Amino acid sequence: MLLFCSENFPKPVRNLFNTNHNGYILYTCIMFLVVRLEDVELPPIGPTDVLVKMLAAPINPSDINMIQGTYAILPDLPAVGGNEGVAQIVEVGGQVTSLKAGDWVIPKDAGLGTWRTVAVLAEDDVISLPNDIPLLSAATLGVNPCTAFRMLSDFEDLKPGDSVIQNAANSGVGQAVIQIAAARGISTINVVRDRPEFTQLSDRLKAMGGTHVIKEEVLRRPEMKELFKICPKPKLALNGVGGNSATELLRHLQYGGSMVTYGGMAKKPVTVPVSALIFKDVKVRGFWVTQWKRDHSSDGKAFRAMLDELCLLVQQGQLTAPACTEVGLQDYSEALDTAMQPFTSAKQVLIM
Secondary structure, X not given: OOEOOOOOOOOOHHHOOEOOOXXXXXXXXXXXXXXXXXXXXXXXXXXXXXXEEEEEEEOOHHHHHHHHOOOOOOOOOOOEOOXXXXXXXXXXXXXXXXXXXXXEEEEOOOOOOOOOOEEEEEHHHEEEEOOOOOHHHHHOOOOHHHHHHHHHHHOOOOOOOOEEEEOOOOOHHHHHHHHHHHHOOOEEEEEEOOOOOHHHHHHHHHHOOOOEEEEHHHHHOOHHHHHOOOOOOOOEEEEOXXXXXXXXXXXXXXXXXXXXXXXXOOOEOOOOOHHHHHHOOOEEEEOOHHHHHHHOOOOOHHHHXXXXXXXXXXXXXXXXXXXXXXXXXXXXXXXXXXXXXXXXXXXXXXXX
């Protein structure tokens, strides 16, 4: 179980990791990210509760931000960390009707706390998935693929043959955008930062369906004119970086297109050129999948339909999990360290 606290610790973070327990608790304070393993007694299973065994849970940037106190959701402390993952139902309360033992489930909303081995949860806090899809696909389905799906569906009327441009194309969201777009016949222009292994990364993104893969600096070069001779200008730009990268995406939108910001890895503001607003009538929007889920929580039909469509893509081999490194729960400190490094090529997934 992962919990946050507001204590202050005088020692460096690396000396505060404790692996001599059977459970997991994440503590945070203003200056330090602290993780502890603790045994936590489970509450009794109520009539509308379910007992679940967590199977796998990724470490996402939003999880780190929540622990550091910089995310939009800041739970009361101490709190269990981890916003995504897949669990298996072990036991259900007497009034539970939608779930049964053996079902796989994922959280309906952020803040549920997935970095733990077992939990007692309310029936209404989880939603089922087919248990014949790969474990890593199930564990990483609820955030990034849902974000990609909604951004490709809700902002522009995209048709086969249209194009989308995105930065952070090698991120979890970026990889999902590539695959979902490819399944819909939509071309993608995928922007990534330069790195020593750029060729290998480009080949990998193209293998999963990416149409074009370019370095960020190419956005400002004449090569873009050549690219648009073989690819239509994009109706939609997806920004997970911010700063100059977002500004350059805007410059390449077609008239009336939309740029949707879902992340800000550069930690710099989005600057919109006046000319883009006046002469190209671009639309600048934001998207947060957690808010979308909450806005559509009253009946759950939209979320259910989206998950069904994503799971079908998984079953058809058109949507795979991002590159993942499976890490045993006892090695959580190494996984957290790796997740916070720049140019991380694989998502860290805690296996319970």
